[in-house]
Amino acid sequence: MSRNIRIARCTGAALQRYIPELAGLRIEVFREFPYLYDGDFNYEKKYLQTYIDCSDSVIVLAFDGDKIVGASTAMPMKYETDELKKPFIENGYKLNDVFYCSESVLNRQYRGLGIGVRFFEQREAHAEDLGGFKHITFCCVERPLDHPRRPADYVPLDKFWNKRGYFKHPELRTAYRWKDLDDNEETPKPMIFWLKDER
Numbered sequence: 584m585s586r587n588i589r590i591a592r593c594t595g596a597a598l599q600r601y602i603p604e605l606a607g608l609r610i611e612v613f614r615e616f617p618y619l620y621d622g623d624f625n626y627e628k629k630y631l632q633t634y635i636d637c638s639d640s641v642i643v644l645a646f647d648g649d650k651i652v653g654a655s656t657a658m659p660m661k662y663e664t665d666e667l668k669k670p671f672i673e674n675g676y677k678l679n680d681v682f683y684c685s686e687s688v689l690n691r692q693y694r695g696l697g698i699g700v701r702f703f704e705q706r707e708a709h710a711e712d713l714g715g716f717k718h719i720t721f722c723c724v725e726r727p728l729d730h731p732r733r734p735a736d737y738v739p740l741d742k743f744w745n746k747r748g749y750f751k752h753p754e755l756r757t758a759y760r761w762k763d764l765d766d767n768e769e770t771p772k773p774m775i776f777w778l779k780d781e782r
Contacts, residue, residue: 588698589646592705595635598642602631604651605642612688614764616734617726621762637662641709645689645698653689655702657682657709660720667722670755670776680717682710703747710781717781721749722757722774732764749777 593601609631610622634640637658645653660668660681671681687702710716723740726733741751755776760769 587647588652588693588696590698590701590705591644591646592709593642593644594640595638598631598635601642601644601651602628602635605631605654608651608654608690609686609688612690615691616730616732616737617724618761619732619763621764621766634658639713641706643702643705643709645693645702647693652693653687653698653702655687655706656685657706658685659683659713659716666757666759670757674754676718679715682706682713682716682719684719684721686721699743700747719749719779719781720755720776722755722776724759725773725775744777748779750779752776752778 598605606624606627609627610620610624613620613622631642634642634656639662640656640658643655643657644651659679660671660683661678663683667683668678671678684703684706687699689698689702707719710719744750753775755778757774757776758771759774760771762769
């Protein structure tokens, strides 16, 4: 593993050649707690295509040499799914004011090197370049404290997110469906949003 990590902000067709590698990385990382996602390669490729098709989206890539070791996605909320938009509409937000940071995935051996901070910096910089946003947000899954797959040494990222200026908003909730490891079918998962107001 190199400590000379290169971070690149990519949009549009330039991302096309990375889709298979990104799909595999997402499946690998999201198998971990708290997502426990039993991933589907074809679904992931289709999902990532939405970022290529949206001209205002961004994927921030982390490279070790030519290998992608991490990725972070984002786009304006107005382009997102109804499940994501609904709690903001119901709570009086204007969708044009909200920039959504979708997900970050990072190979386990590259964590703790500050790459997560750079992911947030680059996505926020992209939002600033687009202009006009009053809020930046993301959401995360909520799992019970006694979940059987919760590792004994698991530490939530709340303090890291607070340090980046994001705060939990319990009134902003949605649900997403996916198939957990060991399950036979998809089930809804509660998701809660964190918000940062732009100055």
